[in-house]
Amino acid sequence: MTVERYGELGSAARILLGPGPSEPDPRVMQAMITPVVGHLDPAFLNVMNDTRDLLRSAFATANRLTVAMSGTGSAGMETCMVNLLEPGDRAVICVNGAFGERMAEMARRTGAETVIVRAPWGQPIDPADVEEALKQGGAKIVAFVHVETSTGVCQPVEEIASCARAYGALSVLDAVSSLGGMPVRIDEWGIDAAYSGSQKCLGAPPGLAPVTLNDRARERIARRKGAVQSWYLDLTLIENYWGEARAYHHTAPISMVYALREALRVAAAEGWEARFERHRRLGRALQAGLAAMGLELLAPREYRAPVVTAVRVPDGVDEAAVRRRLLAEYGIEIAGGLGELKGQVWRIGLMGYSCRWRNVVLLLSALGAVLRDLGIQASVDEALSASAEALAAGD
Amino acid sequence: MTVERYGELGSAARILLGPGPSEPDPRVMQAMITPVVGHLDPAFLNVMNDTRDLLRSAFATANRLTVAMSGTGSAGMETCMVNLLEPGDRAVICVNGAFGERMAEMARRTGAETVIVRAPWGQPIDPADVEEALKQGGAKIVAFVHVETSTGVCQPVEEIASCARAYGALSVLDAVSSLGGMPVRIDEWGIDAAYSGSQKCLGAPPGLAPVTLNDRARERIARRKGAVQSWYLDLTLIENYWGEARAYHHTAPISMVYALREALRVAAAEGWEARFERHRRLGRALQAGLAAMGLELLAPREYRAPVVTAVRVPDGVDEAAVRRRLLAEYGIEIAGGLGELKGQVWRIGLMGYSCRWRNVVLLLSALGAVLRDLGIQASVDEALSASAEALAAGD
Numbered sequence: 101m102t103v104e105r106y107g108e109l110g111s112a113a114r115i116l117l118g119p120g121p122s123e124p125d126p127r128v129m130q131a132m133i134t135p136v137v138g139h140l141d142p143a144f145l146n147v148m149n150d151t152r153d154l155l156r157s158a159f160a161t162a163n164r165l166t167v168a169m170s171g172t173g174s175a176g177m178e179t180c181m182v183n184l185l186e187p188g189d190r191a192v193i194c195v196n197g198a199f200g201e202r203m204a205e206m207a208r209r210t211g212a213e214t215v216i217v218r219a220p221w222g223q224p225i226d227p228a229d230v231e232e233a234l235k236q237g238g239a240k241i242v243a244f245v246h247v248e249t250s251t252g253v254c255q256p257v258e259e260i261a262s263c264a265r266a267y268g269a270l271s272v273l274d275a276v277s278s279l280g281g282m283p284v285r286i287d288e289w290g291i292d293a294a295y296s297g298s299q300k301c302l303g304a305p306p307g308l309a310p311v312t313l314n315d316r317a318r319e320r321i322a323r324r325k326g327a328v329q330s331w332y333l334d335l336t337l338i339e340n341y342w343g344e345a346r347a348y349h350h351t352a353p354i355s356m357v358y359a360l361r362e363a364l365r366v367a368a369a370e371g372w373e374a375r376f377e378r379h380r381r382l383g384r385a386l387q388a389g390l391a392a393m394g395l396e397l398l399a400p401r402e403y404r405a406p407v408v409t410a411v412r413v414p415d416g417v418d419e420a421a422v423r424r425r426l427l428a429e430y431g432i433e434i435a436g437g438l439g440e441l442k443g444q445v446w447r448i449g450l451m452g453y454s455c456r457w458r459n460v461v462l463l464l465s466a467l468g469a470v471l472r473d474l475g476i477q478a479s480v481d482e483a484l485s486a487s488a489e490a491l492a493a494g495d
Numbered sequence: 496m497t498v499e500r501y502g503e504l505g506s507a508a509r510i511l512l513g514p515g516p517s518e519p520d521p522r523v524m525q526a527m528i529t530p531v532v533g534h535l536d537p538a539f540l541n542v543m544n545d546t547r548d549l550l551r552s553a554f555a556t557a558n559r560l561t562v563a564m565s566g567t568g569s570a571g572m573e574t575c576m577v578n579l580l581e582p583g584d585r586a587v588i589c590v591n592g593a594f595g596e597r598m599a600e601m602a603r604r605t606g607a608e609t610v611i612v613r614a615p616w617g618q619p620i621d622p623a624d625v626e627e628a629l630k631q632g633g634a635k636i637v638a639f640v641h642v643e644t645s646t647g648v649c650q651p652v653e654e655i656a657s658c659a660r661a662y663g664a665l666s667v668l669d670a671v672s673s674l675g676g677m678p679v680r681i682d683e684w685g686i687d688a689a690y691s692g693s694q695k696c697l698g699a700p701p702g703l704a705p706v707t708l709n710d711r712a713r714e715r716i717a718r719r720k721g722a723v724q725s726w727y728l729d730l731t732l733i734e735n736y737w738g739e740a741r742a743y744h745h746t747a748p749i750s751m752v753y754a755l756r757e758a759l760r761v762a763a764a765e766g767w768e769a770r771f772e773r774h775r776r777l778g779r780a781l782q783a784g785l786a787a788m789g790l791e792l793l794a795p796r797e798y799r800a801p802v803v804t805a806v807r808v809p810d811g812v813d814e815a816a817v818r819r820r821l822l823a824e825y826g827i828e829i830a831g832g833l834g835e836l837k838g839q840v841w842r843i844g845l846m847g848y849s850c851r852w853r854n855v856v857l858l859l860s861a862l863g864a865v866l867r868d869l870g871i872q873a874s875v876d877e878a879l880s881a882s883a884e885a886l887a888a889g890d
Contacts, residue, residue, distance in 0.1 A: 106545050106760050109753055112538040113530045121531050121746060132750060133524045135508045136516050136700050138828045143507040150501050170702070171566045171727060174745040178727045206726045299746060305531050307565070307702055307748030329724050331601045332566060332573045348833070350569040351516060351694060353702030353751065355527060358504055365501045433533045438743070 114427070115454070117463055118435035119249045119277060119408040121299035121306050122451035124363065128304055131362035132355050139351045147361055148342060148352070154364035157372070158279055158302065159294060159312045161286035167342045168360055169309040169333065170353050173276040173297025176309030178206050179333040180243070180272050180293045183313075183321050187211030189240040192233045192269065194225040194260065197248035198438040199274055207243065210329065215239065221440055222251045222410070224403040227259035234267035240320075241293075243272040246284065247405040250438040251398055252447065254278075254405040261290050270317055276300060279310065280367055281379040281407040281451055292317040298356070301379065301407055303452030304363035307356040311335075363452075380406045381494055382455050386448065389464040389487030393471070393478045398445055407455075410437070410445040414476050419443055422470055430466040460487060509822070510849070512858055513830035514644045514672060514803040516694035516701050517846035519758065523699055526757030527750050534746045542756055543737060543747070549759035552767070553674055553697065554689060554707045556681035562737045563755055564704040564728065565748050568671040568692025571704030573601050574728040575638070575667050575688045578708075578716050582606030584635040587628045587664065589613075589620040589655070592643035593833040594669055602638065605724065610634065616835055617646045617805070619798040622654035629662035635715075636688075638667040641679065645833040647805040647842065648794045649677075656685050665712055671695060674705065675762055676774040676802040676846055687712040693751070696774065696802055698847030699758035702751040706730075758847075775801045776889055777850050781843065784859040784882030788866070788873045793840055802850075805832070805840040809871050814838055817865055825861040855882060 116123045137144050156166050169175050181203070185191055189212045193204040196219035207214050215236065217229045225244060234242070242264035247254050257273065264271040270292040275284045279294075281301025286294055293313045299306035313321075313335065321328075321335060328334040332350065340347040367375055383406020387397060390411055398410035413419040419436055423446070426432040437445040448463065464487060468480035511518045532539050551561050564570050576598070580586055584607045588599040591614035602609050610631065612624045620639060629637070637659035642649050652668065659666040665687040670679045674689075676696025681689055688708045694701035708716075708730065716723075716730060723729040727745065735742040762770055778801020782792060785806055793805035808814040814831055818841070821827040832840040843858065859882060863875035 106549060106756075106763070109526050109529045109542070109757065110538060111530055112532045112536065114532045114536065116531065116533060118533050121533060121749060124531060129528045131504050133528055134504045135506055136511065136519060136694075137507045137509045138511060138513050138516060138830075139701070140830075141507065141509065141822070141828060143505060143509075147504070154501060171570065172745045172748060175566065175727050178725065182725075202726070209722055209724050209726055297746065299531075305748065305750040306534070306746040307751055327604055329604055330573065330577075331597070331604055332570050333727075350567045351692065351701040353567060353700065353748075354516060355700040355754075356702055356748065356751065359750075361501075362504065368501070427536070433536060435533075435535075 113431065115432045115459060115462065117448055117450065117454060117459060118433045119447050119449040120297065120451060122303060122449065122454040124303055124305055124359070125366050125453040127366055128359050128363045132359040134358045136354050139354060140346065140348060144354060145346060147357060151357055151361045151364065152342060154361065154368055155310050155312065157368055158364060159284060159286045160288065161312050163286065163312045163314050165318055165335065165339055166312040167338055168357065169311050169338070170350060171309055172306050173309050174202065175333065176295030176297065176311050177203060177274060178330065179309065179311050179335065180295055181206040182210055182330045182333055183328050183335045184241055184270060184272065184293060184317060185210040185212040186325060188213065190215060190238045192217060192230065192239045192242045194230065194244035196223060196225055196251070196253060197221050197245065198250035199245045199248055201439065203243050203274065222253060222398040224253050224255050225260065227256055227263050230260050231263050234263065234269060239267060239269040241270045241272050245274040247277040247407060249277045249408055250441060252405050252408045252410040253399045254403050258289050265290055270320060277408055281376065283376055286312055298360050301451045302363050303367065304359045305356070307353055308360050379450065379455050381491060382450050382457060382460055383407060383409065385487045385491040386450055386460045388490035389460065389483040392486030393464065393468055393483040407451050408447055408449045410447050412445055417474060417476065419446060425470050426466055432463060432466055508826065510827045510854060510857065512843055512845065512849060512854060513828045514842050514844040515692065515846060517698060517844065517849040519698055519700055519754070520761050520848040522761055523754050523758045527754040529753045531749050534749060535741065535743060539749060540741060542752055546752055546756045546759065547737060549756065549763055550705050550707070552763055553759060554679060554681045555683065556707050558681065558707045558709050560713055560730065560734055561707040562733055563752065564706050564733065565745060566704055567701050568704050569597065570728065571690030571692065571706050572598060572669060573725070574704065574706050574730065575690055576601040576605055577725045577728055578723050578730045579636055579665060579667065579688060579712060580605040580607040581719060581721060583608065585610060585633045587612060587625065587634045587637045589625065589639035591618060591620055591646065591648060592616050592640065593645035594640045594643055596834065598638045598669065617648060617793040619648050619650050620655065622651055622658050625655050626658050629658065629664060634662060634664040636665045636667050640669040642672040642800040642802060644672045644803055645836060646793055647800050647803045649798050649800040653684050660685055665715060672803055676771065677800070678771055681707060693755050693758070696846045697758050698762065699754045700751070702748055703755050774845065774850050776886055777845050777852060777855055778802060778804065780882045780886040781845055781855045783885035784855065784878040787881030788859065788863055788878040802846050803842055803844045805842050807840055812869060812871065814841060820865050821861055827858060827861055
């Protein structure tokens with residue numbers, strides 16, 4: 101092997117406007133290079149305590165069991181599934197996009213019987229359909245996605261959660277794309293278990309999965325018949341490491357925990373409500389601009405999340421070619437469609453530190469310019485005016 | 496919540512002489528703050544390619560399936576277990592320390608029938624015992640730890656691997672503490688699957704688990720009857736993300752991959768053989784110094800790993816109090832004992848960038864000073880002389 105062929109890391113310095121990872125605040129990057137200490141060092145245990153407290157604040161919960169799992173968002177999803185389900189358990193899973201599908205796949209791999217409640221990709225789940233599924237009886241959990249990252253659709257969280265509770269099932273919420281950018285009120289909404297990822301609206305690099313479970317969910321785990329199928333994601337062991345016992349389980353990703361703590365500190369200093377408002381207003385401004393440019397937004401207005409927007413690709417346009425040009429000519433990353441929407445939509449994220457007015461303006465201008473160059477009718481003037489108007493109106 | 500109580504991260508700046516995490520090279524810390532890009536950005540896909548190539552060089556393998564799993568070393572262990580085992584499979588697991596125990600626990604959670612080959616903690620596994628277990632027939636894997644981090648014992652890897660192969664079982668090697676600091680010759684030794692962690696002799700922060708499987712192991716996965724119980728650790732999906740297909744699976748921990756790539760680049764530039772020799776010579780120098788100080792080393796000389804050394808705590812000494820003083824007065828981290836050795840040993844690591852002569856001298860001097868202060872006979876003069884002599888002799 102010739103070592104010389106592996107040069108220094110280039111600095112691509114993208115403007116990250118896909119649905120995560122978002123661009124971390126410079127303070128977060130700085131925190132990440134704090135000297136590494138041992139995973140049982142008292143200094144690090146304090147960092148874990150702070151991170152847990154700040155995560156409780158992000159989730160608006162008093163849940164004792166609130167931790168950052170040592171993996172990415174999907175590890176958070178798997179954590180909830182493997183701890184809360186056992187072979188033969190019935191699980192109601194709401195599927196209207198790629199991440200609902202993923203939940204169902206993970207639930208199946210626990211040996212649970214899955215009852216799928218579907219809505220078309222781009223539409224929200226109907227709580228009445230959830231109730232219909234629950235009427236069959238015996239469901240242990242109802243799992244659903246707050247903001248479906250593949251479509252930008254926001255689900256009616258409270259209705260689904262209260263429906264689950266009425267039938268004695270635990271509600272399991274995917275808050276990967278929403279946490280830190282939209283209200284996620286775990287206690288007020290009666291959510292029993294939720295997970296997220298560090299790299300979206302929380303504004304840290306990818307690598308950690310915040311997870312919170314209330315005592316109702318903890319008791320379910322305590323009453324399991326068999327061991328959790330994953331040792332790495334076994335919450336009873338994890339709780340002993342994050343809690344008072346400090347029992348060694350695995351070596352936490354120290355530098356990532358530094359980054360998450362700082363991202364949470366930055367967010368809490370901004371104020372959660374102010375942060376949600378920033379995401380809401382800039383998301384609406386972006387969406388107004390895109391619509392004014394003549395593009396069709398996938399999600400219906402009342403279920404449209406501000407943090408990730410799916411836009412239909414105009415007929416005859418090669419969506420990947422447009423993304424390649426945005427990346428090459430402007431250094432802007434947006435995402436393409438997943439699953440059945442592959443080739444049909446672009447997904448634009450405004451998350452965390454990436455969620456700034458200048459990024460909205462740049463994205464609208466760059467996308468407009470590329471589309472016009474391809475012969476598509478798209479006025480950047482109209483987009484920017486509509487966007488500024490929406491921002492001023494604050495709706 | 497009062498945000499003000501969460502201050503800026505302190506800089507503990509420890510000298511990390513426990514069995515991992517080790518202190519990363521400053522170049523590795525610098526690489527970690529390279530701007531975050533998307534997980535499907537062509538720039539990042541190149542970083543993944545480089546990392547995979549460099550990992551092949553670290554493992555001395557041509558294995559196509561060589562990746563860094565998005566979790567810590569234990570996630571690497573679980574990856575091997577859940578992909579290679581199915582319910583009812585027979586697994587021979589070698590246990591002579593905490594990490595062998597962990598392997599057995601993970602194997603049991605797959606539903607496999609485990610056959611445990613034991614040796615006392617502090618002693619190596621006897622390949623004859625492995626053969627005895629294999630004679631029962633039907634074993635799908637033989638799993639064992641290269642360097643048992645809980646005892647500092649090095650196993651006879653080649654004998655166990657060839658024994659496994661003779662009986663048609665796959666050999667699964669835990670190279671968490673050895674990779675990057677000692678020869679780990681996957682292809683030459685005929686190892687079918689191996690895993691490691693980023694934070695030990697490879698010299699990156701914790702957070703990634705290098706894993707390599709040969710085609711024999713890949714075929715075993717291809718012939719599975721059921722799905723792998725973990726979606727997050729499913730190697731067939733992971734291979735499609737790291738390989739040509741580039742199929743989205745999860746959002747890789749971008750900053751950690753930057754760090755691992757740089758750590759591997761630094762290691763490869765030093766030269767693997769030179770790096771192994773540095774670890775070997777400084778490890779022997781440390782051990783000579785500890786012995787000259789009158790301390791008893793746990794592992795027998797011929798099975799003593801250079802990278803982590805377990806030392807018996809002198810009678811009547813509170814081992815945790817000694818570690819607290821080393822941390823408070825010198826900023827040095829060493830570890831205590833795990834499991835049945837809790838309270839009985841200290842574990843001292845010399846790994847990666849932490850493995851330097853000045854750290855050997857400081858550790859011997861500081862430990863000697865603390866022990867003398869507690870009334871234990873321990874000459875730092877004799878320790879440093881013996882250590883320097885061993886280093887000069889190069890044995």
